[in-house]
Amino acid sequence: MSGPVRIVLVDDHGMFRSGVRAELGAESSIEVVGEAADVPTAVAVVHATHPDVVLLDVHLPGGSERPGGREVLHACVDLLGGDSPVRFLALSVSDAAEDVIAVIRAGARGYVTKTISGPELAAAVHRVADGDAVFSPRLAGFVLDAFGAGAGEVASVDDELDRLTQREREVMRLIARGYAYKEVAKELYLSVKTVETHVSAVLRKLQLSNRYELTRWAADRRLL
């Protein structure tokens, strides 16, 4: 990828936006091209600027459905595919499983909490811009729980949607333990690229699986 990663910040807290702008502005590889504070502005700004990555707050005002972040994703669904897709990285203070699931299933490529440090956030932005997935330890824990991997359920076939493979489970466990991708790769004697492939596969399962634990939260909140 040539040139800096162009990003749009969507968050209703001006203080948070300026904080992130200051942190990421220090990185020459990232350029903030737009900001938005509510759902309609976010949709308009993203369509107008066509950034590489949108940092999307899960809880946004100004929408007709909740959480607002998911509505932005639904309104931008035309930009998610194609040659130069817009990728969304969800950002939230919330730990609630249904919020995470809502934005991931709507097409976000990753989920991090707002307590993330500046350099880590920059790394996550680059990772999402490259088409990979970004999991926080908490999201990894949630995946392990929801796919029954904590209890030892493992898929026998790689492309089974409702279970994790043995390798995916190992990767998720290390991420839940606070390992960075590089450390996961070292631990499992894999390349970083392979780790990224595993994480992307898990993200795909998270988006497509109809596993009961996943759909239950969604159905409870009428997210589907």
Place this chain on the structure above:
Amino acid sequence: MATTSKQGTGRQDQAVAPARAAWTPPPVVPVVPPARPPLVRPASGRVLAGVAAGLAAHLGVPVRVVRIGLVVGVVLGGVGAVLYLWLWALVPSAQAVPGVDAPAMPAGAPTPASASAPASVRGAPWAGPPAGRVGDLLVGGLLLLAGGALLGQRFGYDISLSIVLPLLVVLGGAVLAYTQLDEVERSRWASIAGGSTRSAVLRVVAGLCLVLIGVVLVVVQGDLASAGRVLVAAVAVLGGAAVVLAPWGLRLWRDLDAERAARAREAERSEIAAHLHDSVLQTLALIQRRSDDPVQVARLARAQERDLRSWLYGGDPVDAGSVAAQVKAAAAEVEDRHGASIEVVVVGDRPADDRTSALVAALREAMVNAVKHGQPTSFSPGQVPVQVYVEATADGVEAFVRDRGCGFDLDAVPADRLGVRESIVARMQRHGGGATVRSTAGEGTEVRLEMPADPAEATA
């Protein structure tokens, strides 16, 4: 509850006072009025409207006696029926709100002695019925009229049967419909949702039919030929009235619904306000006062954040006896004591026992170590959270504590520093588990704790 009992004693005094005037009171021993339940119609044990059951409970007489007495009263010129209907109209249902049934009680209380019309005439203005009971009183009055007519007939004032019979039919219909009203009231106070909607509709319809027949009988007076026409006319009038009144009724119903929803919203809002006031506002005030002490501020903010999170997202009912709850509580305590931030991820759960408690104790020690020694000096405390991952399955519990500190060489730790060796490794081994410490200089330390499930439990 308190109001009800107060009413009970107040009314007892009234009931006992005349008795004491009649009989000579015992001179020395203070009179202890018998604990007499208030006169209400109980929700259970009803045959028709619960009058007999309520009366029996109030007087302390077996229900059967009361019922037999009433039936005998019915046979003897209908006095029993009149008494029954009158009590039904005036005695509140057991679930009625205390504020509503309170004024109605004195009206109903002294009645068992006399069921004659003058008593009620005397009683009514003195009782001061609230607006909600006016309908009941109206019904009661109608019933009294009927009773009076019956009595009059008995004493020789001949009233033509052709008038009394239709009136009785109308009365029957009204009673049926009133049972329904009673039911609605009951279910509203006790908020018993669902249930007998079908029988309710059936009852109202039957009541309406009876009233209709009665009206037709009154108007027709024996002329069968005109009965059909009158029936059609009556139905038409009723239908017209229904059409005219339906929108109004609907609006009333909607208004009532909206009002109820608004009240629920208000209650919810005030509960949220109360919680925010007790927690967040207090903490914000504390933070402003301590603004010169960043460590304290961070600690306060973190504790408040945790509290608010558990309040907002505390949907999962983790009972205190589970491993997950114990781990979270231990992490919260370490956070509070050392002003650090610990991110806890728990997968699965299992009930706590001696072994898991030992693991949690060791885990707590590991967290304290991580918080104390694991913070990189270049960051302010709390910047990089200590990561805790716990996996609880049927086979056992596995826990990891990872920090991003400078790391250390376990073998190089002097023997007098007991922290890791005694309280973590030895504790785990004593309980049949294990602990390993992996530390890389410059990258941080990870403590791994493992506690297999009790083999006795596994075989059981």
